Amino acid sequence: MTPFHSTLEQLGWSEFFAYQIGPGEAGLVPRRVASVHRARIEAIDVNGPVGLQLPPHSSTADFAVGDWIMADPLTDMLVKRLERKSVFQRRTEGGHGQQLVAANVDTLLIVTSCNADFDPERLERYLIMAKQAGSNPVVVLTKADMAKDIGEFQSQAEALQHDLPVIALNGRSADAASLLKPWYGVGQTIALVGSSGVGKSTLVNTLVGSDTKQKTGTIREYDAQGRHTTTARSLHAIPGGGWVIDTPGIRTLHVSDVTDGIDTHFSDITELATFCRFRDCTHAHEPGCAVQAAVKSGTLAADRLERWRSLVVENRDRTPAISGPRGNKIVRKKKY
Known part of the structure; x- marks a missing residue:
């Protein structure tokens, strides 16, 4: 993960996070989570990459790439996580909790390719998840150089939401960075989500330059099948300012715990x-x-x-009821 910036603001720090620091926490230092592994968390601060010591009985699953935390500068011990400005998470098949994908993301780039992977219904699910997360969505159509009719892909994506930005590009081209420039800059964070093999890591490589390379696999373009190698979430600096979070491919995206996202997406x-x-x-x-x-x-x-109607029913059926004194925060609706 290189290069690093020298001020908190360049790392994405804002008054939203500063207001959360208590009077007795002046001796702690803010750090941003750069990668999350099964047994460790790596972070970055004004001095560059740094490791974190986790308190006993803590779980790395409780943290997302992009999180801001407060740490003891003498021991590197993580003291607390700050409230998130936005968080993209999903419930996995058969999972009991939400899987954290990325936090404090300003713009969510929903990546799909101009081939058999393109699926408007799945894109709509990502749009709902983006609204629930609190991030602005942008649809990115990759492998545009291989498509016979880019306009057809663009029109189908644009029809999903009023004024939805839809960008068609070749992820290997230097032009890709300039096309996405309106959504990243100093202190801004973008995250790439989508299926495996759509070119997320290739696009990350183009954005960050030659210093940091994500592994990529090969894909059969006619049916979008192949081998994909991105398995971790990670934060990367974009030359000139901004940060990008790469994420593993999501094979199946269910809607769950996204009542607000559905209401916002279907505001009409x-x-x-x-x-x-x-x-x-x-x-x-x-x-x-x-x-x-x-x-x-x-x-x-x-x-x-x-x-x-279909998404409301799926969200209701896949959102677990919370029993006990805290009750269930999800409003149960009748079947349609």
């Missing part, structure tokens, strides 16, 4: 629902349904309503 449906006659309207058969009226008038696409 959420806003229409406030005009329905019944507060518990399912937007299926009730009289006085403003959502169904919008479908009939053509101002709301019927397939968009069906996608919303």
Whole structure:
């Protein structure tokens, strides 16, 4: 991980984190998590890369690349993690908790390629996860130099969300960095998420230059199959300012614990629902349904309503109920 910057602001520090430092913590130093491994965490501060000592009984699974922590400068002991400005996480199949992917990310680059990997429904799931995370989404279409009709891929992606930035590029080209420049700069952090083999690590290599190289595998372009080698999450400095987090490929993306993300992504449906006659309207058969009226008038696409309905049901079914005195924070809705 090179090179490193010399000020906290260049590392992504802001007043949001500074306000969390208590009066008795003046002797501690802020550090940013650069990589998370099974038994250790590596960080970076104003002096460069540094290791961290973990308190007894702590778990590296509780930390994400991009986290800000406070450490004892004499012992390198991690004292506390600061509240996150944003966090991208997901629930794995059969998992009991959320898997942390990246934290304190300003822009989430949702990477897909112009081949068989392209899937609008999966892209929409990433958009919902980005909204839930608190990051701004940008869709990046890689391998554009191999596509016969880039415009078709772009139009399908742009249709998923109003004013959604969609960038088509060749991840190996130097032009890729300039195309993405609007979303990274001094103190700004971008993270790349997407399936294996779409070119995330190749794009990271282009952004960071020759000093840091992520391993990449080969992919059969006609069916997007092949071998992929990125298995860790890591933070890398971009020459000229900014940081990029590379992440392993996500094979299957389920929606869970993302009620706010769904409501934000489908804000047109959420806003229409406030005009329905019944507060518990399912937007299926009730009289006085403003959502169904919008479908009939053509101002709301019927397939968009069906996608919303399907995602709401999946989110409800995959979000575990929290029992006990704390109760369940997830609002349970009726089946549609």
